Amino acid sequence: MIKNHYNVIGVMSGTSLDGIDLAHCAFTHHGHWNFEILQAETCTYPSVWVEKLKNLVTLSQKELLQLDEDYTSFLGGNIEQFIHRNKLYNLDAVCSHGHTALHQPQNGLTYQIGNLSKLATMLNKTVVCDFRVADVALGGQGAPLVPIGDKFLFSKYDFCLNLGGFANISSEIEGQRIAYDICPVNIVLNSYANDLGLEYDDGGKIAATGNINQSLLNELNALSFYETPYPKSLGLEWVKEEIFPLIDSFSLSIKDVLRTFVEHIAIQIAKEINSKRNASVLSTGGGAFNQFLMTCLSDKTENEIILPDKSIINYKEALIFAFLGVLRLRNENNCLGSVTGAKHDHSSGKIYYP
Known part of the structure; x- marks a missing residue:
């Protein structure tokens, strides 16, 4: 009924x-x-x-x-x-x-x-x-499945960006809702924080003390997925096959891994949200609480990044399911x-x- x-x-x-x-x-x-x-x-x-x-x-x-x-x-x-x-x-x-x-x-x-x-x-x-x-x-x-909720519940924003295990984004392009995965986020950051005995890098504080390894950053940014047109989505299998072996081949300190990967995330997300000027970007998911990541992203865009009420940041995906x-x-x-x-x-x- x-x-x-x-x-x-x-x-x-x-x-x-x-x-x-x-x-x-x-x-x-x-x-x-x-x-x-x-x-x-x-x-x-x-x-x-x-x-x-x-x-x-x-x-x-x-x-x-x-x-x-x-x-x-x-x-x-x-x-x-x-x-x-x-x-x-x-x-x-x-x-x-x-x-x-x-x-x-x-x-x-x-x-x-x-x-x-x-x-x-x-x-x-x-x-x-x-x-x-x-x-x-x-x-x-x-996947992604959340964009139907973006369309009907959060349509006032130009972009809906979710920062969970993976970053995914949703927007209206030529009258159609388009969405796709951008890159891994917490699935990688948390894994290396775990190696330090931590659940996650709180606020990105450890990443903030590291240095960017330019060679690793270049190789991450050159992965073929980033040139693949949407629709596209990512899974744990891809991270285990493409990301972890690449990072580990450099034998870096954890703080340098985290700093380099945060930079990688910010670059990949900025590339997507900078496709529109003067856009509003609703940012949700656990990664939105990573202040260092959000600062790195803000430095790469002139668009407005909006952090909503904590209940939306934390539970937007549960709400949409x-x-x-x-x-x-x-x-x-x-x-x-x-x-x-x-x-x-x-x-x-x-x-x-x-």
Whole structure:
């Protein structure tokens, strides 16, 4: 049934392994969409799960299927606790991205763990999930998926920039919403911070003490992905094959690695946002809290970089996956062919009932 008000939970786990983002959201539709984030929190991954999720691409098919079962149970437990803690009743759905295990759209393959039907049974709630698969089957990249939310919820900004495991960007070009991945961000920065025994480089303070290695920077900027036209997306596999071996071949100190890679990120993002003059750039995701990165980026553009309310910075992706689920319940398009390269716009995602 098409309604004007929806009460849903959005669930997001990103490649930076910060944790599981949970956002209780309300959406209303009266000619246009409005939203409110009512409650939100991040459930930090225990170290045992960080290790498991870091090594997904090394698992056999049998091991991956078992991990999918275990992760779905783990995810369901966290969602259930969130529901009980916040006394959330009369939910229309739980809308979950799951966690990316494999992403090889060029081979017609994408796989998110945590999207099994038992999630609906565990929660005794309608669950909308597994949003990528149908898009890849239609010849798309299966990512990025967030731009449909940018189009309907954040249209006043010229660019919507998300700084998570990867940087991705969304904008209107010649009347069409276009979006694509730019480069890795926290998936690389956090990995090298981990080598120092830290979860992440807080505020970019360590990177700020390092020196740029120009040879490494040149090689990073010369990677062929950056010359590939959109639609395009990145995955953990690409980082393990292209980025880590290249960086490690230079045998640099961690602070110099971080400084060089921050510069690389800023250069690649600036190249994209400088395609428009006097543009407004909404910046969200965990990387927006990296003050040193944001300073390096600001130094390379005259466009206005806007940091919204913390709840938007932290939970914009969870909010938009909640929105994708709402559109799926309405059987309305939530995947844009102009973004992913799919044959046409479509309504993507599996619906499981308790």
